[in-house]
Amino acid sequence: MADYILEHLRRINRLVALAVGAGLLFCAGFVLLDIVLRRFHASFGGTDEISGYVMAIATSWGMAYALSELGHVRIDVIRSRGGPLVRSLFDLFALSVLAATVSLIAWRCWPVLERSILNGSRANTPLETPLAWVQAPWMIGWIWFAAASWVTVLAAACLVLRGRHALAHTRIGISGEMKEAEAAALAATSGGRAQ
Secondary structure, three states: OHHHHHHHHHHHHHHHHHHHHHHHHHHHHHHHHHHHHHOOOOOOOOHHHHHHHHHHHHHHHHHHHHHHOOOOOOOOOOHHHOOHHHHHHHHHHHHHHHHHHHHHHHHHHHHHHHHHHHHOOEOOOOOOOEHHHHHHHHHHHHHHHHHHHHHHHHHHHHHHHOOOHHHHHHHHOOHHHHHHHHHHHHHHHHHHHHO
């Protein structure tokens, strides 16, 4: 069940990443069109502001995808010297610290959004964008990352408690180690066939 949850979460995060990627491509096209228009002494104006907003939103939503794809960096000096149980426990600890940190960030996003709503805050730019329009999806992205992190922690903890360390490693381990393990397995398989 835990593996099913993690795989389902990974699929959702891939869809989110595709949507975020589409948003980034749209933004890049918008900026490119504005650059072309400048050659003809015209401009949409505010493309730098809009691209900054898109980047902030894409970053908050993209973090959960990086989590699912084992893209977050960790220092593993002690972890790499241990066996499967030690590695699983260190991975679980690192993931728990990440989830707690992200939860704090998500929690602190609300006062920022609330202040913008109460004050009717607008960007100090020619577009005068209502900041709540940008901060709401930004905050929801952090909340999604925090929720995805805690679901991952709980599911991975179930795997570790059941002694399924190899599976836990594939779900919360380090990406570089996965590639090395796959290469070693491929080499062992190829070597066995050659003999």
